[in-house]
Amino acid sequence: MTLTPVRPQAVAPTTADAPPRRRWRGRAALAVLLLVVAVALLGPLFAPHAVTDPVDIPYAPGSAQALLGTDRLGSDVLSRVLSGGRSLLLNGLAVTAAVCALAAVAGMTAAWRKGWTDTLILRLADVLLGMPAFLLLSVVVVATGRGPAGVALATGLVLLPESIRVVRAATLRILAQDYVEVAVARGERTASVLWREVLPNLAPVLAADAGVRFLGAITVVATAAFLGYGTQPPAADWGLMVLENRDGLTLQPLAVLVPAALLLVLLLATNLLLDAAFPDVEARGSGRRRTNAPTVDAPGELLLSVRGLRVETEGGPPVLDGVDLDLAPGELLAVVGESGSGKSTLVLAALGHVAVGLRHTDGQAWLDGHPALALDQRRLRRLRASVCGYVAQDPRTALAPHLRADAQITEVLRARQVSKEQWPQRVERALRLAGLERPSEVAHRRPHQMSGGQRQRVALAVALAAEPRLLVLDEPTNALDTVTAAAFLADLTRLRGETGTAVLLVSHDLAAVAAVADRVTVMDGGRIVEQGPAEAVLSDPVSERGRALVAAAARPGIHAEPEGPQGASLLRVSDLALVRRAIPVLSDVSLDLGTGDCLSVVGPSGCGKTTLLRCLAGLDRPTSGDIRLHDQALAPDVRDRDPRQRRRVQLVPQDPYASLNPRHTVATIVGRPLAFRQDLSKEQRQAAVEGLLTQVGLGAGLAARLPGALSGGQRQRVALARALAAGPEVLLCDEVTSALDPSVAAGVVELIARLRTELGIAVVVVTHDLSVAARLGGRVAVLHDGRIRETGPAARVLSRPEHDVTRALVAAMPGARARGEDVTR
Template structure:
């Protein structure tokens, strides 16, 4: 496991590295002060020059004197006057080139990423041509074509710097375009300019800011080099680069004529570089902090991982974890269960010596393999983790590099562990086998894997280092019941074959209780209880009465999609107003792809979709705005479906403006009404998504969809990332909206309890085909197809009944 880390202060003793954050801020402030001083000299210097830049004040290369404090240059002019007057052109040209490059690069990069196709190819090939030309050759050709002077140098500098900005912006834009909130904007009918300007550009701003600083450095370097070569301002103009070129032959006679402009150039470049480093290189993940070196007490005997009185708190002293005690022995599986915000994921990272930005370790001890993690320096902690631990993050989409094949993902770990290259094929096969995958996955990339397959690949990557401790953060949250059950079964097999200990973080108490040796419940940062198995009743399916006769609202006929193998193979469905269809099936069955085809975000290779009997274009961009507003998508991830740069009021209010018919002055009241409709306090309208819980974010996503005035809601796994209690609330909300507003709902889920609570009809999708369909009660009580029976059989029938932590003994002591 590789985590970037630095040390932060704790209140448990003096730190040897506690000043890193403060040191970085101090360096940034110092660099800013120097940069402002140099720019002030460059821009305001002419006002304070004691002589005209062409006025001879002494013999050439005269030493310092009262009339010429820095001596004279080769023409006898005052070096100080030329120095004060020679930086303005350089700084202003650098700023102008930077602004032009950032503006043109942002426009070209965003357009190429959004339009793709021949536009993307043309932009990239043009950038490749410019990058392939040597900078000196490009500078010379442009200056010859335009003539010597500032204008030609500025054009050349722009052409030299532009390709890199285009590529940086294009790559960042592609990443942002993959976010759910962008797809929602496209699906609701936003024009390309609005998508790029409202959804992409605000999130691109940090990238552009960092790139602008780098391009300014490049622009100053190119302009100064051009002046030194004689391409820029011509004598007798004052310019720092020109001063170096003019006076280099007199360096031994009058070094100040050369060294002073060189010094100012260096200060300009170095201060800019240090400022960029201070502003943009701050780590997002911090080490939990360490104390000054002290004799290390051995950890509890027999425990691979031991935690005593661990406390992690926010910067203002609020406890996120408080007085946590845990023990985990070799080969043992300990499940840590709790609702969102309980501190369970913070605990999983803290035991590895990591805390998120904004948190700090404030007390307690952690021993990993007998060594006190909090007493080791950064390098030793990383080495210890690499030799002992494997870590699997919650979201497999972000845990895997999208551009690397599966075998490359695993060999990256083997290379870091210095495993001989001859052993790589054997180790790759072993890791995949342990994770429950065959050799056929070796050459695949993540986009060709289902959610369950990605999770197993992430597990294989973690196993490549042969860890003795696996830390798994919500590994089953996005998996269907069959895949989740198989994954947990594989954990049992894995422990038996390798003796690996497992720390499993989850909010699904019923699932983990069937495989865990011990379960502890975390509540508000404390170990609140241990858990014992107890029967769990399955939810009773809601029985819908016979639907009223009505014309079909949404129909799909024989929808097919090939990639190149069939993902959907002739799927048909029909919904009337107020109907509900829950689509269930194992991971990789095509559920989300079907929803995307209905929304027009995936272009099917066959079949058609109709709304009110009228055909919908396969591509959402070819549909009318009214059609797009009538079919609204609610994405799966509550953390990626809302634009982090917008407030709740802006997110919910935008569809109102597209929909029209509501006066501008009345829109804030309508936003408040919609928030109340989904059970949110209208006071949340001024907050940004990061200030909301997962359940609140999902309700905002529902309010945004309702703001468009839809007839059909397409809900993609909207409860998968939520705790059971929160998920039940969201399901009840959708059921209520369906009844009250007459919405037709297509719900994609792997949670059969959602289908039971929503009622309506259920369609079981597997291998791109609907294997079984019918009323929810009938399908769930009397399944006919083997896939349906397997899904129902895999639903956990056990949950955990908590008991006070002080009544249960852990492996090495009490858990509280």
Template sequence: MDKATPARGRGRLRAVVAAVVLVAAVLLALLGPLLAPHGTGEVLDMPYAPAGGSTPLGTDHLGADVLSRFLAGGRSLVLLSLAALAAAYVLGASAGMLAALRGGRIDPVVLRAADVLLSLPAFLLLSLTVVALGRGVAGVGAATAVVLLPEIVRVVRATTLQALQHDYVEAAVARGERTAYVLLREVLPNLAPVLAADAAVRFVGAVFVVSTAGFLGYGAQPPAADWGLMVLENRDGLSLQPLAVAVPAVGILVLLLAANLLVDAVFPAARRPRTRRRPVVVAADAVADAPVLRLRGLTVGADGPSGTRSVVESVDLELAPGRVLALVGPSGSGKTTLALAALGELRPGLALRQGEVHLAGLPVLGLTERALRRLRSRHAGYVPQDPRTSLAPTMRVAEHIGEFLRARSVPRAQRPERIRSALRAVRLPCDDAFLRRFPHQLSGGQRQRVALAAALAHRPDLLVLDEPTSALDPATAAALLADIKRLREDGGPAILLVAHDLAQVASAADEVAVLDAGRLVERGPVAEVLARPASATARRLVDAARMTALPGPREVANHADTPALVLRGLEARRGARRVLTAIDLSVDPGGCLSVVGPSGGGKTTLLRCLTGLHPDWSGDLRLAGAEVPHGLRGRSRDRLRMLQLVPQDPHDSLNPRHTVGRIIARPLGQYRPELDAEALRREVHRLLEQVGLAAEHADRRPEHLSGGQRQRVALARALAVEPAVLLCDEVTSALDAPTADTVIALLAGLRRELGVALVVVTHDLTVPARLGGQLAVLADGRIRESGPTDRMLSAPTDPVTAELLAAVPSLPMARPAPAGITKQP
């Protein structure tokens, strides 16, 4: 049974109870005037008369019925709070999203205005606005909106900036979508859950502000009925008739508490399902020969549109001290899910079905959050996949590693030497200048090494590395794997190495475990699996890995009279720093230009200059002989159409809120408005078939596609506008080897059949080797050498090219397997 089911059941029950209470309170407030037995201004008895007769709650300071005034007084509070919240969100969300997207002068103006409002106490801001606009319902509503506005602007701007980092947003901006479309159709749907939670919290704040305004006499004026006004009017008679104050105060309190409880139940903070507490004793040291990690029957499931499915199913696995186990398999096979489950962590939407996990001899599953943190902090380290997000952008290198040590209770006096020791272990500088660097001052390889140093600083028993080389160039990846191999040889921790490239990890790993569709289909020593793979999945991976040897020369496309793209003298800056210098490139129609180079050399910046996403550059760019402005805003629709971007990450290049059909149909509708609904549908199906997908994929969302299928959809979206040049940014880096082969073959076919020119940025030299055409090596912001691909791969003249070629991984020769380790069926 799903161990998270009781927790989810309790969460749903709390949400239902809170929703019922809130709905009842709101309905009472809205319908109360219809239920009032007397008029709100009707005098029935002497002031502050006790309960009895026709006044079951007594009378107020006027002698009017407290119950009638209470029933009539909630409507204005609820409606005014909702109206003020809606006005604040329309203005605040518009200003926040616009500031984030447009930047420039708009962003600081919006931020400074929000800062001015935030600098004033809410009470003072409320009073100043009411004085300026006048007392009454309209003045209080406007004042409440002004009080809520600055924080909404800040929240929306911050979440929008985060959303703008997604590749699908950049793809929309690069193809010339209007600002309104990008904000409303690409950004806003993905902000909806966050903004809904924030709006619910802001509603509580709006109720509080409106109630306070009523209590201060700013809102509804006598003899109108209002809960806040009732508290103000009857406070002097609290000892004589407490119900006249207590009843409206309780009404406000119930409304606030019910709204808060509903927010907490519907939008819970990320937390682990509560389970039976187990006493935990952290072991002093793992037994020398005992497995550091042991999985038994581990099954993790997910609920999808077609029912429950297993992401990881009945996996048994052991990892001994000092060993490196490479966990490989095709995209979507469950590698990362298994690695995180080994640390007691599950992604949202996943649940443990059954099984056991032991880390350093201690159970992982079913622990309290505090006990699990203690266990992991002592015995485990984890390095995530993406070096761009593995380090906190506001923390220096020393602070980042030091925070890991502080969280693990390492004494302050020991931290400086432990930090330097960890950096030396991964072959990074440990001088004061390097310790003061921020992540943006590091290359991709350096960031990954700093993350590795942080994970190693407390000397864990188990180190989990999730695709540590996927975003790195061959030389940097080879150096990182060499560090991993050296850690193994120096008696370092047991290492679980998640990877999709068998050729890369073969040199560093002792054993290989092959996953397919969540099942462990094969396991054994590296040499044994490479020499005699037993499963079909392992054979495909081995065959793909053996293809990493650079193939022979490819036919180069004939030169056309007019190149598809010509770039001359590009000089690009990022702030005061020059990042690209004297870049000259050209590619013919149907030709291919591959740009390779080490991490941090400027490859992605070059693509952003070509697309107009990075306008801070000088030089000359021409498409089909016509000059192209540097920034997006100066480019005509035809120039935007001719140059299309295929982003790097297949998991981030498609908007998760849209179907495949909608994703492809949007650029069709943008550039071919003559197509009616039926013609649009047929064209979407044709494009899907062109990239090797079926028409049925049009109704799916990206979450139901594999990595290779997502990359094909991204290609179909780019091809929809019939571009002259495709800009491909590391389109194979996140794919397993067999899937990457199919994408490369597809690109070669598009080049050959459609005459589309390709500019391919990659760190994998096997990609240009298979595509042919021209090759340019970019390092330190300069083109180090360029020419026909076959010539440069066979006879490089620059040391950078030679280093990249030498780092291309190859499978090691078979060697005897260690005793006692056998392959699993």
């Protein structure tokens, strides 16, 4: 084994990038827009003549009396231009404000209420969308009469339906975030959830949509004036001036061209300002790439090669510092390291992508012999499409939620111009290569109808459909149980044998990938600190970071505790069942916890673990069964539980990045549950927030930060502090370590164990990681196909499993598998 030498790299000067140019264009567009708005609003104050006064013969050329000449009635064109924009602009702003307000209310209501309310709102919107805009405008004007009022109403009806759909779609995405469900489980009222959790995150969408609707409003109002529907003569209006003077265009073109030009400039400036204010991600990312690549010969025979790669933050330290990396055809290379080590940045840069906020300053990456970081976007997309398949970390977001599995794959085949006759065979082959035993069944399912393991394999099948020579996997086993993860990684070995595909695997779990990788590269602080054969790195790491990863992968000791609830029963679940679409999700589940107890619910993906936790939290309504707290029945829906019951049962969601509202500070997030307590003053709440942050191992200085400035471990601790703020007796933890590095996850598990001991809180932990159950101790319940197959003390269940499902889970634990241990003894 050898350490990769890290060479100091000189930082090359960067060329001017796209964001400064975009900012310049935005400022120029804003200046022009403000000038046109000033002309429209303040112009009447500077008009030299009344708009109806004749100053010369009709269509007279420019003179000292009329600088821009006269119109068809002999009125001063300049005076009418200066006076003709105010009503147009004010009407456009008024219509935009009304449309955005109504769309926000209707769209949020449709997304929140769902059911018949959603259907009714969408059908009304569809009816309006189905009517041609000109016909709708004409019908409304005929019904209300010509004039600004009728035009404003018609314009609102034209613009409203699409805006409702935009707001509804954005609201649905926000409502799917964990922080909204936490607020619901906490017992927040509907108005509070929408106002505090949804609206702040909806604001950017509303702002962008308002700009688009303003453009539409100006266009419709001006068109109505041109058609004679809006402002009536002799009033001045830019659109009306174009209509009135079109016959004299050859005699006095300024009477038509000046108001038309002002309308055009108003629309173009608004459009450019919107583009600058809301740039697309692809444009922003491409603007960070340096195009003057170093003149280094591309390596031959290598599918992927990186030399001296350096990527920096804007004005900050390097994220990658002189990195070298090689990948040969057919090889499986694992890049491991903790969060922030630079592994994801390295892999993406090797594929030619530098994320927003970063810049490539030195070195080069060759993909199939092409300098990926020096190619324009079009050539880079073609190169990646011909060489690579990419599987994102979370298949829930990687797969389109409305498409079936076969449709997801055929989209790729269509883009590769594969003939339609080959689609069925290629779809089945891709699904089989991904390890799905019954591809014909899975092909017709949508993502929400699949387990986590199935979603991960479908995402893999989508990538394999293009028959790539390089497969890039980003944390593919992150949210999978041990059995499913082991099977997925085993399939990679089979896949390489069948296709000869090279694999670049990103992971923070060294033990999980060591069993399948040819080589392992360990990253720390933006550098490669160790690389070599997988067995050598696992058995004899030479770097400090490598030793830390191996230690984190070791199988933890199991805490032995007596079985059964300690003292009186606190939370009791009897014969809980839930059926969806005639399919049982939970069947006859019974649990019993006392004060300070810990229960770890484990099982393969799709067995119903999270559903069980959601039933306890009142977010999913069970079909039958009974849930009791202190021998008092808990209502199936959290909204029907009394405030004390809601405070006593608190949920900590799975994803630390989705469980905190990105628009709220840590102090606001943790302090919100305290707001329900009337006996605390503002100063007392602030002191309580600081105390809670200290209790979960965070400094009070983090209170003013937004979640975006926190690491994954810090976010999870904030989520725990928020749950503790309510003063719970039962803590429901849903896969709270699945998105964390092993060392960070161990710290969070230790924190939960300490809080349980110090505060006497009963803890129910849903996890696919049996090492979490081993560290927590207490009892373990093994769930499979919605039923509890085995339960007992963690020490007994994990060391002497009795059920086949339990034995398979224990045998697949990465630490034991990598060392070849027999963990079933």
